[in-house]
Amino acid sequence: MSTSPKTIFVTGATGLVGGHAVEEALARGHRVKALVRASSDARKLDEWGVEKILGDLEDADALARGVAGADWVFNCAAKVGDWGTLAEFRRLNVEALRLLLDAAVAAKVRRFVHVSSLGVYEGRDHFGTDEATPPAADSLDAYTRSKTEAETLALSYCKEKGLPVAVVRPGFIYGERDRTVLPKLLTNLRRGTFAYFGSGEQALNCIYVKNLVHGIFLAAENPDAVGEVFNLTDGEPVSKRRFVGSVADLAGLPAPRRKIPLKLAKFLATVVEGGARLRGRKDAPIINKARYKFLGLHLDYSIEKARRVLGYSPPYGFDEAIARAMAEHAPAPRG
Secondary structure (H helix, E strand, C coil), rough: CCCCCCCEEECCCCCHHHHHHHHHHHCCCCCCEEECCCCCCCHHHHHHHEEEEECCCCHHHHHHHHHHCEEEEEEEECCCCCCCCCCHHHHHHHHHHHHHHHHHHHCCCCEEEEEECHHHCCCCCCECCCCCCCCCCCCCCHHHHHHHHHHHHHHHHHHHCCCEEEEEECEEEECCCCCCCHHHHHHHHHHHHCCCECCCCEEEEEHHHHHHHHHHHHHHHHHHHHEEEECCCCCCEEEEEHHHHHHHHHHHCCCCCCEEEEEHHHHHHHHHHHHHHCCCCCCCCCCCCCHHHEEEEEEEECCHHHHHHHHCCCCCCCHHHHHHHHHHHCCCCCC
16 A cells, blocks of 8 residues: 555545545645535635635536546545436436546546445345445436446446546445535424434444545555445444434434334335426425435445455444534533
């Protein structure tokens, strides 16, 4: 493994994963170039003195400037969410990725780490599923289907064009500076509208963002990672109830007690989503198939391959990680 300073081009650098990847790269003494849209909040990058490449994932010229002179590329950008058309997700997660891969081939980058998702697996209960299980051809939602196609595309560039690609598949990501998931969960907890699907004891495939970034760097450094995919989680059992209960406790809120029977939740997800799509609804309904997958299914995946090949050992246990992630949401001290 190489520890010499590298130039790293990071996409999604103003997002949760990309921002932490940039921060860690700088801490390790690497030089960073970050793809930044004109509308993005880049104050952290400016504070860190990062070289910004203005443009977006569909801007071939900006991508060429970004990869020029780069040793590694960390593709942390993606259109995410549990609602939208497949065409919308494909445009940014697959076709724009092709532009980035082409630029990386032309620039002869030495490692391309693509951040995928554990959502690429079939939408069913999982008990220790590992990378020998192929991704699902037809996922439950447009986002995860586009991520499956993106993985296939990235790996094809490794096989056919010699681009040294490694793919990491994180689970549900949480951490400091999260602007979406934890704030939304906290809003629902404060309103008393959160409900478990079933018992809440089903496994949640979560990963703290700093554990994920640790895995990304291992995939960049290890020659055995080329052409491979790696499941990444926090590496310990975390149920939906443990995760949500920890968030509530750290925010000074009562633990939620409401439960929707699992079969009813699955039925409602199918019916409500179908009706919303027929009406052409632009935003996600309160219950849909993607949310059923997140809250209803048992999502336990093996990370033994990452441990064996990469030497991956999550630096942060769940209790410490969720406390760090929730520090900015902690209730104000009384008195």
